[in-house]
Amino acid sequence: MCGITGYIGSKKTYEVLLDGLRRLEYRGYDSSGIAVQVGNSIKFLKRKGKIIELEKSPEIKNMVGTMGISHTRWATHGIPNEINAHPHLDCKKEIALVHNGIIENYHQLKEKLVREGHKFISATDTEVVAHLIEKYYKKNNFESAVVRAIEDIHGSFALAIIHKDSEKLIAARRGSPLIIGVGRNENFIGSDVPAILKFTKKVIYLNDDEIAILSPNNIIVKNLQGKIIRPKVNEIKWSLDQIEKGGFKHFMLKEIFEQPQAISNALSARIINNKIKLDLKINPKNLQRIFLVACGTAWHAGLVGKYIIEKLTRKSVEVDIASEFRYRNPIIGKGDLLIAVSQSGETADTLESIKLAKHQGAKTLGIVNAVGSSIAREVDEVIYLQAGPEIGVASTKAFTCQVICLLLFALYMGEKGGNKIEKIVIKDLQALPKLIKKILSKSKDIQKIAKKYVNAQSSLYLGRGINFPIALEGALKLKEISYIHAEGYPAGEMKHGPIALVDEKLPVIFIANDDHTLEKIISNMEEIKARQGKIITVTNVAAEKIKKVSDDIIGVPKTSEIISALINVVPLQILAYYVADLRGIDMDKPRNLAKSVTVE
Numbered sequence: 001m002c003g004i005t006g007y008i009g010s011k012k013t014y015e016v017l018l019d020g021l022r023r024l025e026y027r028g029y030d031s032s033g034i035a036v037q038v039g040n041s042i043k044f045l046k047r048k049g050k051i052i053e054l055e056k057s058p059e060i061k062n063m064v065g066t067m068g069i070s071h072t073r074w075a076t077h078g079i080p081n082e083i084n085a086h087p088h089l090d091c092k093k094e095i096a097l098v099h100n101g102i103i104e105n106y107h108q109l110k111e112k113l114v115r116e117g118h119k120f121i122s123a124t125d126t127e128v129v130a131h132l133i134e135k136y137y138k139k140n141n142f143e144s145a146v147v148r149a150i151e152d153i154h155g156s157f158a159l160a161i162i163h164k165d166s167e168k169l170i171a172a173r174r175g176s177p178l179i180i181g182v183g184r185n186e187n188f189i190g191s192d193v194p195a196i197l198k199f200t201k202k203v204i205y206l207n208d209d210e211i212a213i214l215s216p217n218n219i220i221v222k223n224l225q226g227k228i229i230r231p232k233v234n235e236i237k238w239s240l241d242q243i244e245k246g247g248f249k250h251f252m253l254k255e256i257f258e259q260p261q262a263i264s265n266a267l268s269a270r271i272i273n274n275k276i277k278l279d280l281k282i283n284p285k286n287l288q289r290i291f292l293v294a295c296g297t298a299w300h301a302g303l304v305g306k307y308i309i310e311k312l313t314r315k316s317v318e319v320d321i322a323s324e325f326r327y328r329n330p331i332i333g334k335g336d337l338l339i340a341v342s343q344s345g346e347t348a349d350t351l352e353s354i355k356l357a358k359h360q361g362a363k364t365l366g367i368v369n370a371v372g373s374s375i376a377r378e379v380d381e382v383i384y385l386q387a388g389p390e391i392g393v394a395s396t397k398a399f400t401c402q403v404i405c406l407l408l409f410a411l412y413m414g415e416k417g418g419n420k421i422e423k424i425v426i427k428d429l430q431a432l433p434k435l436i437k438k439i440l441s442k443s444k445d446i447q448k449i450a451k452k453y454v455n456a457q458s459s460l461y462l463g464r465g466i467n468f469p470i471a472l473e474g475a476l477k478l479k480e481i482s483y484i485h486a487e488g489y490p491a492g493e494m495k496h497g498p499i500a501l502v503d504e505k506l507p508v509i510f511i512a513n514d515d516h517t518l519e520k521i522i523s524n525m526e527e528i529k530a531r532q533g534k535i536i537t538v539t540n541v542a543a544e545k546i547k548k549v550s551d552d553i554i555g556v557p558k559t560s561e562i563i564s565a566l567i568n569v570v571p572l573q574i575l576a577y578y579v580a581d582l583r584g585i586d587m588d589k590p591r592n593l594a595k596s597v598t599v600e
């Protein structure tokens with residue numbers, strides 16, 4: 001949510017900053033801006049809309065100088081317009097800053113600052129920080145003015161700040177992600193690794209309540225008490241081509257097609273001689289209950305995880321949406337395990353749920369993609385997805401790899417708990433990348449089906465058992481990128497309400513697997529057909545009864561029941577992608593969304 005970049009060095013500042021912003025655009029795209037120190041003044045430029053608007057402005061070429069900051073916004077306070085776009089400045093336009101997060105006490109701070117004579121121009125929470133720094137600034141005390149301002153703030157922030165008279169660029173963080181890129185005779189600030197990867201693979205992950213003071217040849221990290229911290233410099237393993245489209249029209253399509261490789265990577269070195277190798281200390285024998293906590297697509301992965309973990313370990317699992325979990329006074333404590341599932345590792349509600357569980361004595365495990373992210377650092381132990389960067393706002397390969405990691409965890413715990421692993425499951429797991437490739441090779445057939453439903457207004461996704469969360473995920477994918485209303489339901493619930501929606505215009509997407517629920521699903525399909533609904537069936541069964549009632553069939557390969565979810569989700573991702581593409585939507589940047597939800 002909101003992307004920040006900062007640069008100090010001798011390259012063309014605006015070029016470095018724009019490059020970083022373009023790569024962070026998935027974090028927000030309603031407006032953008034840049035500020036650069038030129039001589040002894042601050043030049044700034046802001047534009048409403050996507051970053052291209054900033055790039056197109058002729059004034060951008062004046063944004064040279066040796067240090068600068070930039071921002072791509074996802075609005076929280078104040079509508080998306082030029083005034084509310086970052087950077088924000090103080091009254092004298094001597095200080096400029098960009099911010100990701102929410103200043104919760106900005107009303108009180110603003111009232112006080114206004115009484116003291118400060119002039120505000122925007123409706124944002126961020127602007128108070130610029131005025132606070134201005135208030136505390138006395139000649140050459142830029143760093144201590146920033147610290148004093150931060151001490152007044154409640155809420156979350158990642159900040160990059162410049163002053164017209166300072167040779168230093170300052171970064172600060174509390175609760176929102178921020179990294180420092182370590183270069184040679186130049187240094188960088190970014191919300192996330194893609195912002196700096198073109199220039200350096202060496203990064204420092206700032207911790208909460210730390211500030212970094214950057215010059216071209218030096219980075220000093222301090223806590224708010226002024227104590228110098230020796231930060232760890234981490235080496236990033238990602239390559240630049242992993243964060244580029246590589247010939248695909250969109251990141252989302254690229255990431256759908258990357259799934260066979262991403263799954264192989266997630267499995268890599270974790271299955272040896274039919275045994276699961278995970279370096280975990282958790283012992284199932286000491287475990288009472290397992291809580292899976294996540295948001296959105298990651299929550300759907302958690303729902304699949306519940307099904308798998310309960311089946312393989314016979315331990316009871318509760319699955320919660322993180323924003324509900326943390327406010328429902330959950331009964332969790334010693335002997336319990338909280339598993340947080342997150343692609344970005346920065347989702348605010350998931351992060352806070354971990355802190356709550358830890359506070360109450362539970363152990364925590366992260367299933368996370370982004371190495372070094374806040375969640376990865378907060379949990380006791382972590383299983384990384386190893387899926388590579390996911391840039392498309394709609395999660396695809398992260399979902400399948402989250403389920404893979406949950407499956408590996410369940411197999412590992414099951415085995416440690418004395419249950420025998422069925423060899424067929426391991427075999428099917430290892431065969432999965434090949435099976436998904438088969439589905440991908442039929443993507444043009446799915447595109448043809450998408451053409452038929454491109455003008456639908458609403459749709460229903462139905463599945464049972466392990467495929468109920470896949471129905472939820474299919475519906476979420478369609479609605480978030482095509483803006484067609486879509487609902488996922490357990491097929492058995494259909495008659496308890498959703499069937500009222502069915503008419504000849506409603507596409508109903510069924511997941512019909514060759515398992516103990518098949519006959520029941522077929523009956524549900526008959527009931528939809530009897531009401532003239534249009535049926536699209538994702539199935540691994542070649543049954544006449546299914547053919548008879550389906551308007552369109554997407555055939556998928558057979559596999560073990562607990563792996564079927566990973567197969568069935570892929571055609572639904574492809575269907576959603578093509579519907580959105582045919583509707584002319586840039587599904588890498590769907591309206592109102594941002595990839596990483598770092599505010600509540």
Ligand code: F6R
Nearest residue numbers: 296297298342343344347394395
């Ligand atoms: C939907 C989607 C979101 C995320 C959710 C959690 O396609 O991507 O629903 O799954 O915002 O994000 P992470 O996994 O980063 O915690």
